[in-house]
Amino acid sequence: MMKDEGPYVLEWIAHHLAVGFTDILVYTNDCSDGTDDMLIRLEQLGLAHHRRNDIPEGIRPQPSALSYAQEDPVVQAADWLMVFDADEFLSIRHGDGTLDDLIAAVAEQEANGIVITWRIFGSGGVIDWSRDPVTEQYLMAAPTTWNKGWGVKTLFKFDADYWKLGIHRPKLKNKVIDTAFPDHVKWLTGSGKVMDDYFKFRGWRSITRTVGYDWVQLNHYAVKSVESYAIRRLRGNVNNKADKYNPDYWALQDRNEVRDDTMLRYTGRRDAIIEQLLTDPVLHRLHFAALDRVEARLAEIRQTEAYANLRAGLEVASKIPISQITAKPPQARDKEKIAALMSDVEKRRNAKAKDERKAEPKEPADVMPGGLYLPGPLDAAEDIALEWTANHMVELPADPRIFTPQALALIGAGRFERALARRLPGLLPPQGRLLDIGAGCGFLPAQLARARGGLQITLIEDDPGLRATLARVIARNGLAGRADFVLSDDALPGEAPATAALVAQHRPDILLLSDPRLAGDPLTALVAALDPLPAIILITGRLLEHGFPSLGPAEEALAQRGYAPAFGFEPSVARGFARAGGAAPA
Known part of the structure; x- marks a missing residue:
């Protein structure tokens, strides 16, 4: 259905011919810009079909056109x-x-x-x-x-x-x-x-x-x-x-x-x-x-x-x-009215489908970590207007280009990565170097920097959208320019020896691994190649999400390098490992 679309008609027709439609039928009403004349000419050329939408009193244009189209030979x-x-x-x-x-x-x-x-x-x-x-x-x-x-x-x-x-x-x-x-x-x-x-x-x-x-x-x-x-x-x-x-x-x-x-x-x-x-x-x-x-x-x-x-x-x-856009329907949804309009067949089918969904086995809540970030690569280069909310001591943006709906809800409620934000500051040693590979939006390192001192924190994040968001979080929370909080220009190498060399360059006491590209065999290979060994290794975020549940080989490799499970996190929140002589496990 069209009305006064003259400037756009040829693009719209050409696009859908390029897509592969063979017959395009258009109804027009009350055109004043030649839209109908263009469609009439397209019909004469055999490239479209044009019909006048003569609208009966009290009927809207779209239903009128659909009523005519139902009987149209095309x-x-x-x-x-x-x-x-x-x-x-x-x-x-x-x-x-x-x-x-x-x-x-x-x-x-x-x-x-x-x-x-x-x-x-x-x-x-x-x-x-x-x-x-x-x-x-x-x-x-x-x-x-x-x-x-x-x-x-x-x-x-x-x-x-x-x-x-x-x-x-x-x-x-x-x-x-x-x-x-x-x-x-x-x-x-x-x-x-x-x-x-x-x-x-x-x-x-x-x-x-x-x-x-x-x-x-x-x-x-x-x-x-x-x-x-x-x-x-x-x-x-x-x-x-x-x-x-x-x-x-x-x-x-x-x-x-x-x-x-x-x-x-x-x-x-x-x-x-x-x-x-x-x-x-x-x-x-x-x-x-x-x-x-x-x-x-x-x-x-x-x-x-x-x-x-x-x-x-x-x-x-x-x-x-x-996050502040509201879009309410012109009329509230009336469940009773809808139910009255349903046929018995529809009611039976809906009830059956509902029972089948209920009968499906549910995974335990702590088995699979919930995704906080949308799949990458992400694009957040443009600095658009966003709502910022305090989550513990760090303000985060409700950016739908970056975060999943679940994460946006948590940010709005001030509960983003709440379990780790509460516990990490008291669990980690008072001094040392922390390297976060796959830092995401940088919330946990920023929380550590704001909540306590003593750590030299370095962040690595390759995804362009997350890196742009991370830079904004750093600036928003007064962390820009600090010598003890650095967003590195390093990128994650493709092979485990090169990644291990990157870790060795920073010599961290605490290694946070969150980059999803390490999931599976790369994580196991990295653990085997690390030298020197950090006192603490934490597996969190996107790596935990994408690597789950195939962490067995990596855990075996960690045990062979002298690491034991530590800190007692829920499996869906983080996996912590400490070496003898490192931080005392909780």
């Missing part, structure tokens, strides 16, 4: 089908980035659909209008863990006898709900895992156990630049939401925490298609007329007080940390 003849909008661009990571490869992978699992989660892309700090492609201008996005951006669209195998089109996902027709047909519906998540059974019947967004971006995502460019946003405020939208384009909406959609340039894989194919399209004189004229029209309108509004106020308001909204 839709009726579709094999695989997906409903999405002009500010949404499909981005496929799987295979060669085409629908052919994606659908083949889905079919290989004997599935007939894939639920694709939104990835919210923000302005990236872009203010001015530009003719450059949307998918190249805006490369900053919300973290994959940000659940307020988890709306979905569905690519599925279509059969008009069974399915009714929907905005986010199709709906089973009533006549087939209580038949064997739902048993044959198998949809996957965006990571290629089997989707929960409940989603066959209802739902419009992913949840923690169903979200996935490994195979495919739907890039949602809801705001674009400040000036693009200003233009959108001057017209309606496909759902007639009069108050949609305001600073609150901007703050919600202008998420720029993580760089994602996967879309650039399509640049060559897309540009070749656009170049071919513009050889048609009619499309060429309509396309550049749309660009000229929007730029002329911008020249007018830039002189107005309304534009100045809007720009100032959006600048303030852009500075709101992601």
Whole structure:
């Protein structure tokens, strides 16, 4: 569904032809910028299908268009089908980035659909209008863990006898709900895992156990630049939401925490298609007329007080940390109303799935350490507005580009790595050299430096996002420039002898090992190669998480070098080892 998307039509069409769609059907209503004329010309060239969305009184544009599309011959003849909008661009990571490869992978699992989660892309700090492609201008996005951006669209195998089109996902027709047909519906998540059974019947967004971006995502460019946003405020939208384009909406959609340039894989194919399209004189004229029209309108509004106020308001909204964004539905979720709408079949299936989840064996809470950091490499080069919270004696940033949702909750509550932060200052010897390899955000060394003196602390961290965060933590907590607290320029070598030589260079009395690249055989080899031997070795953080539960060989190597388990930490918190003559084990 489109309305006044003239500047973007050719990019959107060319991109999705490059992705591999064979038929693109667009409904327009009340266009004033030539969008409909461009689509009519594309239809004449055999590259798209255009329909007028004549909207009945009291009906919103999107449901109206879907009602028409349900009976349209192009839709009726579709094999695989997906409903999405002009500010949404499909981005496929799987295979060669085409629908052919994606659908083949889905079919290989004997599935007939894939639920694709939104990835919210923000302005990236872009203010001015530009003719450059949307998918190249805006490369900053919300973290994959940000659940307020988890709306979905569905690519599925279509059969008009069974399915009714929907905005986010199709709906089973009533006549087939209580038949064997739902048993044959198998949809996957965006990571290629089997989707929960409940989603066959209802739902419009992913949840923690169903979200996935490994195979495919739907890039949602809801705001674009400040000036693009200003233009959108001057017209309606496909759902007639009069108050949609305001600073609150901007703050919600202008998420720029993580760089994602996967879309650039399509640049060559897309540009070749656009170049071919513009050889048609009619499309060429309509396309550049749309660009000229929007730029002329911008020249007018830039002189107005309304534009100045809007720009100032959006600048303030852009500075709101992601941790402070609230996004409440317009109507509270009514569980009783939802239950009343459910068919008996749906209720039985949901109850069965719930019982099956309850029956699954649960791992003991202390068996597997919880992840505090997102998988690397991480990108936190840009110094964005973040909420800082005191955790013991160290302030930490609630940075969703770096920390998992679990860790963000702990930071907000002042409980990040609380068990170690409480005990380490009293357990370690009063003097000595401490080397932390894989220091992460630097919380534990910073806590030691703030809580007590006497230690010479050196930190090594290679991941660029964590290193940038570590530098900010050091500066925020007054540790920059201290001779006894040093962020080293050293990098972790690839082989154990070189790593052992690096350790020997710093001659630590206390060695903290947290880098996940040491997990498995590298850790065992490093222990065997250490010379001289530190008095204390602690295995923590990402190394413990990624190396668990295969620490047996490393523990045997430590025993052979004269180390014994020490300090009595919970296995999921840390593993401590001390040599005879080192610190007295607790």
